[in-house]
Amino acid sequence: MYPAGFKGRAQRLTDIDVARVGRIIGAGEDEIRAVIEVETSGGGFDSQGRPKMLFEPHVFWRELGPGQKRTAAEASGLAYQRWGSAPYPNDSYPRLALAIKIDANAALRSASWGLGQIMGFNHRAADYATPGDMVAAFCDSEAAGLEAMISFIISEGLDDELRRHDWTAFARGYNGAGYATHDYHTKLAAAFKRWQAIPDTLAPACPKIGLGSRGDAVRHAQQRLTALGFDTKGVDGIFGANTRAATIAFQKSAGLKQDGIIGPKTWPALLKEN
Template sequence: MTTPLPFAGAARPLAPADIAQAARDLGCDRAAIEAVLAVETGGLGGFLTDGSGRPAILFEAHHFSRESGGRFDASHPTLSVRSWDRSLYLGGRAEYGRLQAAVALDRAAALRATSWGLFQILGSNHQAAGFASAEAFVAAMAESEGRHLGAFIGFCRANGLARHLVVLDWASFARGYNGGAYRENRYDTRLAAAYARARAAAPPEPVLRIGARGEAVQALQAALNRAGARLVVDGLFGRATELALEAFQAVRRLGVDGVAGPATRAALLDS
């Protein structure tokens, strides 16, 4: 009987509707989430491509030093360093060799010092991502990309980052998500470029008016509720949705026509 690899799981992929639902949950453009995905994974997904069922990871030696109190800086200089050093990364499955070596020294510190999954969230951020412990977080990261996405939503909410995604303030998002050295990595400019590509590839957003129905109407109703309306989010564009939309347009000094075109929807994203 084959022994399962450490940190391997079901490795289920995202379902087609998951990102759209996440965008509704955070109140942002779907392309904004796709931009973070593109930058964090390079389009390779949240799991290794070798069929092992293990999440994509990066072991962060500077975080391991911090989490372990610097005890291994002298004895294991490729695993534990005080400052970030890009040259220590091996990439892909080789990162698991680094992780396993660190686990042998201090398992708790090693799990907390590793970035996991689609959104490369550090194990030390497990609580913000919605998990009681790093062990529980890592187990979820091995389960599915849907759990990766849920952790990202929780992390954004806990750290006040959703509003930056809504208004596409990439510098503020990068600072909160990637740390103060984000400029060194050009993280904000890479996000902006990835967002532009995602928007260019997206189908045109439909103009929504009374009688429309579906996911786009649900997103509209949820956005109107965030702006102060009290609609039932049922995906049916009826008179109540039209009245709420007209009220929003009046407040924002838009053309009051009860139709959700590009200008109105952009204003809703910024509200």
């Protein structure tokens, strides 16, 4: 179940996460960044460290179905039949809290969540057993939200549209039939164009780094090693003895040459999805 107040570890996304997760469907960093930018302005948490969330009263109306619960929700302004019947508040969480008191599962299913703004009722397409499980994961990290977004894209058969930059078809599948009303397709195209002008984290190739190396590439490697359980004793961008030891341990686990150097063979294994 999700943590109290919807506040978990709130771990931010790293550049390596974007590259790593994008490789699951053969998409580049620019495509993934474009979707994140349009869906959540580039971040999965709000100013209070909660997953970004939008509660949809018209979905709550549908999820509740006929009966006393729907009647109570309508009377409180929490549910109505058609989208756009009333303006949305700046913060959906107070309204969500009231909806949870009526029906917690239906309330969670009726909101879009996290980095990819995945609807709660799409939890299975995002590879979660329940909407509560999905929300709990999103409270902990933006990477979980990104991975769920990719799972949803695969489930909906939108990965090919993303790879070929068919933004109209992608927006129709990802955002629904009303995508054009909000210009999702043009926003995606514009965001992708902007990101194309920014060098990728791992372009043109993963740099070869080892003992004595410094910089962002080392920091990225340390972040990934640590996430996989190989402790570098800090993420400081300096490839010292601890990072070398963690690299060797990782290489051993991956069946690679244990030379303590992260190069063309170790990078792909390090970025590979578990």
